[in-house]
Each structure stands twice: as structure tokens, then as C-alpha cells.
Amino acid sequence: MVLIKGRQVVADSWRHLDDSDPLPATGAVTISWERWTVERGTIARPRAQLGLRIPNTVTTAVIGADADHCGLIAVAFPNFGDGRAFSQARVLRSQYGFRGEIRATGNVLRDQLQFMERCGIDAFEVPERALTEDWLAAFSEFDLFYQPAADSRPWIARQRAGRN
Amino acid sequence: MYRYDEFDRRFLDERVAQYRDQVRRRLAGQLSEEEFRPLRLRNGLYLQLHAYMYRIAIPYGTLSPAQLRMLGHVARKYDRGYGHFTTRQNMQFNWIKLDESPDIMADLASVEMHSIQTSGNCIRNTTSDPFAGVADDEIEDPRPYCEIIRQWSTLHPEFSWLPRKFKIAVSASKKDRAAVHVHDIGLYLVRNAEGEVGFQVLIGGGLGRTPIMAKVLREFLPKKDLLSYLEAALRVYNEYGRRDNIYKARIKILVQSLGIDKMREAVDAEWAKMDHTPLDLDNETVRAIIAHFAPPAYAAVGKDDDAVFQAAVASDRKFARWMKYNVAHHKQPGYAIATVSLKPLGTPPGDITAEQLDLLAELSETYGFGEVRVTHEQNVVFPDVRRSDLPAFYNALAAAGLGTANIGLASDIIACPGLDYCTLANARSIPVAEKLGEHLADREEEVGPMKIKISGCINACGHHHVGHIGILGVDKNGEEFYQITVGGSADEQSAVGGIVGRAVSSDQVNDAVDKLLDVYVRMRCEGEDLPATYRRVGPEPFKEAVYGAH
Incomplete structure (x- = not known):
């Protein structure tokens, strides 16, 4: 796996714990949503050191209520056709004002990267072959958009109004 | 009709370039068939029994002469000389080669056409009343709202990977010529008690193996709220729609299992949480789109118009029959709505040859204002024919084998x-x-x-x-x-x-x-x-x- 963030390949500064791994005293770690729901009362950690890996079946209202506790939320794309995490990310950004990292994990496709980015996902776990296949170019395939999303890009209706 | 501006054109050029690269990656082996499939589907390319089938969107059924001629060109150059109008105001070609598909897309883009989202689990082509703008029973022309929905739904980043396909239809009035009840979301333009025009919103209709008629989600939605409310409904569907069974994945099943009242609660709750401002339709935007659909410059009724017409009815029984079945009342005096039947006896319903497409293009310029509409019943409507021109128009159609007088009858299958x-x-x-x-x-x-x-x-x-x-x-x-x-x-x-x-x-x-x-x-x-x-x-x-x- 390779991590893309800010449209470049970066090292992953987070440790991803299994549910049986002990929680280290310090350092940035991610834990599963299931573990969080069980241990949340005992976890006292600065936001910047806690990340949650959420399945795409958890409703946005439930995640949103807990988003304040963490600095990273990893959303899941179990297969290319399952687009629930697009809504999760968008709602986290637009309705809950989540400003930490939202990371796409699972079966992340090159041709979905720009959609993901528009929904507020800003980090992407992609396969190694992304490096040889110029996946970074996928972020700029479109520079015009027909609708507002969770990013700050202008959309066509606004651009038209501005011009008129 | 709607004409692209520089934004629409550049956007479509970007889409063609993206698709061309996807095909290149597929042919170079960088994409497996499994990875490529959802990408080609979102561009209308299906793999059928004998070849690729290519489905082209005809937004709310409207075609210009240049577009008709381009479809004829595609039929000749890339297919076997004919195409097929579908039951959702699309056109399909059945004998397409994968490596030529980006060129077809580029050709179509040159006349402001595309195949975006004509397949795949995303928001499909928005369909409407083929008599839009010319029927005297309509509350308001539905086409501007269809165009607004088309733009909003095009490559929507959140709703391009839904549980299943999603179809929206808009009807100009309660006299339904758009089969609104069998759509995932159906919109009727309605007037409320205060005289304000908005939408009655229906949800959860569909055919397939579980036919269900749509139910009323909201009695009156102000126009301003159209997109934010659609977005709320789509988000509820994306989050809660079933993904474990393809046959249970349409929104109709979700509505059926929740019940319409719970569905309404869920949509309203989502709608209440959203910031509507970015999606609110301001008057300026709506007016700018409506301007594209301004009525053409109709001629005044000539004093001999009716005599010409009556003489033809009296002297030509075939014409009289065609008048009876294929011609409908127009809201403008002196004009008629004529439907060209694509159901001549013994031919596949909805099929049309390249030559016929060219002819329709020419006729739409002679007998109308350069516009035709494709219907979900697989025929072609000429919305603005002068009544005095009807005999000549009919003769031109009949000479090309397009004079079948059976609209709405048993052979209009x-x-x-x-x-x-x-x-x-x-x-x-x-x-x-x-x-x-x-x-x-x-x-x-x-x-x-x-x-x-x-x-x-x-x-x-x-x-x-x-x-x-x-x-x-x-x-x-x-x-x-x-x-x-x-x-x-x-x-x-x-x-x-x-x-x-x-x-x-x-x-x-x-x-x-x-x-x-x-x-x-x-x-x-x-x-x-x-x-x-x-x-x-x-x-x-x-x-x-x-x-x-x-």
C-alpha cells in the first residue's frame, strides 16, 4: 500500500492497531470502530493521536457525534460499487465540521479519486501500482463541476452567475 | 432548447479525454475487465450478446437537427446503419467496437450530446413529457427543471455509486405523459393553494421483478428547494438502500420496507440537517435556464390555413386517418403536435435508419423550429407543425415509410x-x-x-x-x-x-x-x-x- 495525501506520496505516520494490540501510551494510532465503542470510556488521548476506522455501515449521525474525539477517520470502500463512504465523508465535513484527516481505505480505484476528494476525503491508501500508473493525474482530470460538494471548488452554476 | 455554454463544452471535453484514457488503459492491460466494466457502464457501453451496445442520453427527449444527423452519422460510420430509441428517451446502437467508442463520444460531444450515466448504479437520464412546452394542460414547462437536474446529477461525486440505478422523471401536469409513477423519484409540477408553482414529489416507483407504484413523499416542494431536497432523498438512499441483493437494491424496496411515513421522516430529518444555501435555486439561475426554452416565433394563423387542411382531410383517407391518431392539440392556434410512428408494421419498435434520421432532421427544419422529441413509447414528436403544413409533412413522411397512422393503437407496441x-x-x-x-x-x-x-x-x-x-x-x-x-x-x-x-x-x-x-x-x-x-x-x-x- 501507498499513501497519497496532498496529492503526493507520503509516509504513513499512523500505526494501525489490531483489536488485540495494547494501546501505546503515546503516538498516533488508529483503532477499529468496534474497539472504540467498547473502550471509549477508558481511552483518554489527544485528538491528534487517535484515529477511528469505521465500517461503511455506521450511520453518519453516530460517527458525527464522536468525530470530536479523533484526528483521523478512515472510511472503507469494501468494493468499487459500494459508495456509502462518499456520503459518510461528505456529511462529516459538511454537517459536523470535521477537520481532521479522512482517509479512504479498501478497494480505492483511480477513477474514483476525484469523487472522493470532492466529498472531503483527503488521504488515500492505494495499491503500489498507483506509482507506475500516474494515479496523481486522476485528481485533475476535471476542473469543472456541476454541483457543490464538500470541497471548496467553485461549481458551474456559481461560475456562470459570477460571470454574468 | 438548451444550448451548451463554454462550461458545458469544456466539461464534456474533459469527460471524453478521461474516457479515452480509460479505454487506452484497458487495451494496454492496465485495467482488468472487472475494473473497466463500471467505468464503461457509466459511459453507456454495455457488453451484449454479439458486440458492445452503446446507449446515448437524449436529455428529456429533445433533439436538434444537428443531433439527429449526428446519430445518423454514428449509425453509418460505427454501426450497421440504424439505431434504436429506447423506453427511456435514449438511443442505443448495438454493434459497436470498444476501440472506436471514444471517437463516437467525441463526435457526439461536437453536437452537445453524451452518454454519461446512461448505465451503472447512478442517477440516469432525466425523462419528461414529450409534449413539454406545447401542451395546453401543462402547469409550466418541465424542461428547465429537467436540465437543472441533469446538470446537478452529472458526475455527482456523492451519488455515482448508489445501491442501484436511479431514475427521475418530471411531468408538466397531472395529465401524465412521462410515466412518473414508475420512477425512483417522480416530480409533478403543481400549483398550491396560494397559486405558487412547485413540485409534488413521488418516491419509490419502479417495474422490474417487483413492480411498485411510487408514493407521495411531499405534497408541495417549492422550486427553490428542488436540489437540496433531492440531495436529502438520495443521501438517505445511499446510506440505507440495500446492497446485499441486487434485486432488493432499488429505492422502491427501501420505501416498501420502511413505509412511506418513515421514509418521509428520514428524508425530512436529513433535509433539516443540511445547509441548503449552496443548492438553493435562485431566480436568476432558473430564469437563465428557462430562457433556453423560450417559445419559438409562431406565425399568425393564415386565413386559408384551415381550407388547405380541410381539403386534404376530405380528399385523402390515409391522411385523415393519420390526422386522427398521430396529431394532437397544440396550445398555439394554427399549430399541431404531430407524432411520427416508429412502429411500421413488421419492424422492430423504435428502430430508425440513418436515412430516416437525416430525413427527420430536414423535416424538423422545414416543418417546425428545428426540434423533435423522442417519446418513452419509442416514437418521435414534431412539436410545432403548422396545421396548413400537415398534408405536405405527412406526404414527406409517408414517402419514407414513416407515415404509419397508429399512435396509441394496438400496433403502437x-x-x-x-x-x-x-x-x-x-x-x-x-x-x-x-x-x-x-x-x-x-x-x-x-x-x-x-x-x-x-x-x-x-x-x-x-x-x-x-x-x-x-x-x-x-x-x-x-x-x-x-x-x-x-x-x-x-x-x-x-x-x-x-x-x-x-x-x-x-x-x-x-x-x-x-x-x-x-x-x-x-x-x-x-x-x-x-x-x-x-x-x-x-x-x-x-x-x-x-x-x-x-
Whole structure:
């Protein structure tokens, strides 16, 4: 796996714990949503050191209520056709004002990267072959958009109004 | 009609470039077929029995002469000289090569056409009333709102990977010519008690293996809120729609399992949480889109117009018949709405040749203002023909084999492509439609308005559930059989037809339909269509007629 963030390949500064791994005293770690729901009362950690890996079946209202506790939320794309995490990310950004990292994990496709980015996902776990296949170019395939999303890009209706 | 501006053009160029690169990566082996499939589907390319099928969007059915000619060009250059209008205001070509598909897309882009989201689990082409802007019963022209929905839904980043496909239709009035009740979301333009125009929103309609009529989600939605409310409904569907079973994944199943009241609560709750501001439709934006659909410069009625027309009716029986069935009332005095039948006897419903496409382009410039509409019943509407031009227009059509006078009659059959083309089909549709149409032609005037719809499998692309008479192809031990339903309707009285009895073989279809029509003709009251008679007398007389003798 390779991590893309800010449209470049970066090292992953987070440790991803299994549910049986002990929680280290310090350092940035991610834990599963299931573990969080069980241990949340005992976890006292600065936001910047806690990340949650959420399945795409958890409703946005439930995640949103807990988003304040963490600095990273990893959303899941179990297969290319399952687009629930697009809504999760968008709602986290637009309705809950989540400003930490939202990371796409699972079966992340090159041709979905720009959609993901528009929904507020800003980090992407992609396969190694992304490096040889110029996946970074996928972020700029479109520079015009027909609708507002969770990013700050202008959309066509606004651009038209501005011009008129 | 809507014309692209520089934004629309540049956007489409970007899409063509993206698709060209996807095809290149596929041919270079960088993408597996499994990875490529959802990408090509979102550009309208299906792999069928014999070749790739390419489905092109015709937003709310509207085509310009340049677009008609381009479809003719595509038919000649990339296909076998003909195309097929579908039941959702799209055009399909059936013999396409993958490596040529980016070139077709680029050719289409040159006339402001595309194939974006004509397949895949995303928001599909928005369909509408083919009489939009010219029918005198409409509350307001629906096309500007269809265009607004088209733009909003195009490459929507959040809703491009839904549980299943999502179809939206908009009707200009309660007189429904857009089959709104069988759509995932259906919108009726309505006027509220204060005289304000907005939308009645329906949700959860659809055919397929579980036919369900849409239910009212909201009685009145102000226009300003159109997109934010759609977004709330789509988000609820994306989050809660089933993904474990493709046959249970449409929004109709979600609405059915939650119940319409719970669904409404969920959508309203989501809507309340959202910031509507970015999506609010301001008057300026709406006015700018409406300006694209301004009425053309109609001519005043000439004093001899009616005489020309009456003389032709009196002297030409074929023209008189065509007038009776194919021509509808226009809101502008001196003009008529004429429907060109793509159901000549013995041909596949909805098929059209390159030469006919060219001819329609030319005729739309001579007899109209350069615009035609494709209907979900697979015919082509000329919205603005001067009444005094109707005889000449008819003669031009008839000379090209397009003068069939059967709109709304028994031989005006809707059919899907069926087993002749489609990988999903269980049985052939086209030959059944051809034979049945020929068989019924002699008695169709006696029978009167009649909607016969044929699907080659349970996916119901031929809308058989809502046919007055519906015919469904089924497979029984490798043989093709046809299950017949009666009493269905796709208009504002929408209903799913009842099954008459066990499926019949293809050579028994004509006979069974004859017997159903006999019952209808014998038992109908003045002015009743078949669904009305069926509602009144029930299924028994129909069952008895087809199966009683056995």
C-alpha cells in the first residue's frame, strides 16, 4: 500500500492497531470502530493521536457525534460499487465540521479519486501500482463541476452567475 | 432548447479525454475487465450478446437537427446503419467496437450530446413529457427543471455509486405523459393553494421483478428547494438502500420496507440537517435556464390555413386517418403536435435508419423550429407543425415509410430489444411485437386506444406491467413462453396489470391477445379504456376468454 495525501506520496505516520494490540501510551494510532465503542470510556488521548476506522455501515449521525474525539477517520470502500463512504465523508465535513484527516481505505480505484476528494476525503491508501500508473493525474482530470460538494471548488452554476 | 455554454463544452471535453484514457488503459492491460466494466457502464457501453451496445442520453427527449444527423452519422460510420430509441428517451446502437467508442463520444460531444450515466448504479437520464412546452394542460414547462437536474446529477461525486440505478422523471401536469409513477423519484409540477408553482414529489416507483407504484413523499416542494431536497432523498438512499441483493437494491424496496411515513421522516430529518444555501435555486439561475426554452416565433394563423387542411382531410383517407391518431392539440392556434410512428408494421419498435434520421432532421427544419422529441413509447414528436403544413409533412413522411397512422393503437407496441440483442433476456421481444402488430392492424381502429407492452425478461425494460395488455417473455426448460397480463396502466391512474393465466407459446400470443380484446370490446362502456373496464368487471371474463375453453 501507498499513501497519497496532498496529492503526493507520503509516509504513513499512523500505526494501525489490531483489536488485540495494547494501546501505546503515546503516538498516533488508529483503532477499529468496534474497539472504540467498547473502550471509549477508558481511552483518554489527544485528538491528534487517535484515529477511528469505521465500517461503511455506521450511520453518519453516530460517527458525527464522536468525530470530536479523533484526528483521523478512515472510511472503507469494501468494493468499487459500494459508495456509502462518499456520503459518510461528505456529511462529516459538511454537517459536523470535521477537520481532521479522512482517509479512504479498501478497494480505492483511480477513477474514483476525484469523487472522493470532492466529498472531503483527503488521504488515500492505494495499491503500489498507483506509482507506475500516474494515479496523481486522476485528481485533475476535471476542473469543472456541476454541483457543490464538500470541497471548496467553485461549481458551474456559481461560475456562470459570477460571470454574468 | 438548451444550448451548451463554454462550461458545458469544456466539461464534456474533459469527460471524453478521461474516457479515452480509460479505454487506452484497458487495451494496454492496465485495467482488468472487472475494473473497466463500471467505468464503461457509466459511459453507456454495455457488453451484449454479439458486440458492445452503446446507449446515448437524449436529455428529456429533445433533439436538434444537428443531433439527429449526428446519430445518423454514428449509425453509418460505427454501426450497421440504424439505431434504436429506447423506453427511456435514449438511443442505443448495438454493434459497436470498444476501440472506436471514444471517437463516437467525441463526435457526439461536437453536437452537445453524451452518454454519461446512461448505465451503472447512478442517477440516469432525466425523462419528461414529450409534449413539454406545447401542451395546453401543462402547469409550466418541465424542461428547465429537467436540465437543472441533469446538470446537478452529472458526475455527482456523492451519488455515482448508489445501491442501484436511479431514475427521475418530471411531468408538466397531472395529465401524465412521462410515466412518473414508475420512477425512483417522480416530480409533478403543481400549483398550491396560494397559486405558487412547485413540485409534488413521488418516491419509490419502479417495474422490474417487483413492480411498485411510487408514493407521495411531499405534497408541495417549492422550486427553490428542488436540489437540496433531492440531495436529502438520495443521501438517505445511499446510506440505507440495500446492497446485499441486487434485486432488493432499488429505492422502491427501501420505501416498501420502511413505509412511506418513515421514509418521509428520514428524508425530512436529513433535509433539516443540511445547509441548503449552496443548492438553493435562485431566480436568476432558473430564469437563465428557462430562457433556453423560450417559445419559438409562431406565425399568425393564415386565413386559408384551415381550407388547405380541410381539403386534404376530405380528399385523402390515409391522411385523415393519420390526422386522427398521430396529431394532437397544440396550445398555439394554427399549430399541431404531430407524432411520427416508429412502429411500421413488421419492424422492430423504435428502430430508425440513418436515412430516416437525416430525413427527420430536414423535416424538423422545414416543418417546425428545428426540434423533435423522442417519446418513452419509442416514437418521435414534431412539436410545432403548422396545421396548413400537415398534408405536405405527412406526404414527406409517408414517402419514407414513416407515415404509419397508429399512435396509441394496438400496433403502437412498446418492446425491449429482447433475446435478439440482450444478455439478460429470457425470450425474444421483437419478433413477437412484429407479428402481433401485423395481426392486430386490421382491427385496431375498432378496438381504439390500446397500449401493448412487451418485455423479454422480468427486468421489464418494455414496461409490460403497465401495459393495458402486457407480455412478458419467460424461459421454460430452454423454450420461450409468454406470460400475459391485463389491465395495467402507466398514466395518472397507474396500475400493475393482473396475470391472466399460465404462459403461452409464441404462436399462441396473437390468439390470446385477440380474445382479451374481444372481451374488452364486448364489455366496455362508452369512453372506457381497457384498464377502466378491467377495474369494473374484474379479471374473470378475461381469464375465461383465454383459458376457459381448455
